[in-house]
Amino acid sequence: MYSRTAKVHETLGDHRAAAEQYALAATARPAGTYARIVALDLVAGAEMHLKRGSIEQACATWHRAIDHMDGVRSVRTRKAVSRMRSDLARFRARGLRCAAELDERGRDFLASA
Secondary structure, three states, rough: OOHHHHHHHHHHOOOOHHHHHHHHHHOOOOOOOOHHOOOOOHHHHHHHHHOOOOOHHHHHHHHHHHHHOOOOOOHHHHHHHHHHHHHHHHHOOOHHHHHHHHHHHHHHHHHHH
């Protein structure tokens, strides 16, 4: 339910509320289950943080998403990590440390998948 509510907020342009709902969606599932879905909810939340201009929060949320991707092999997670790396390019170019560290982690994830 939280993911659906987040999508409504996202469509309405309320990125703050969407990020909150995606975070709730990620924590609402039983621990250790639905790793791919939790990871993708976290990715969506990170994207909302980025749209709000909160790059540090976006990076922290993306890190959590990649944590949940451990052992998950899916086209959607690979696409999400590729999109994340693309979104981070402008911040890496500015020398933002959290973006560079996350990009490296994303590169490692894609290389191992």
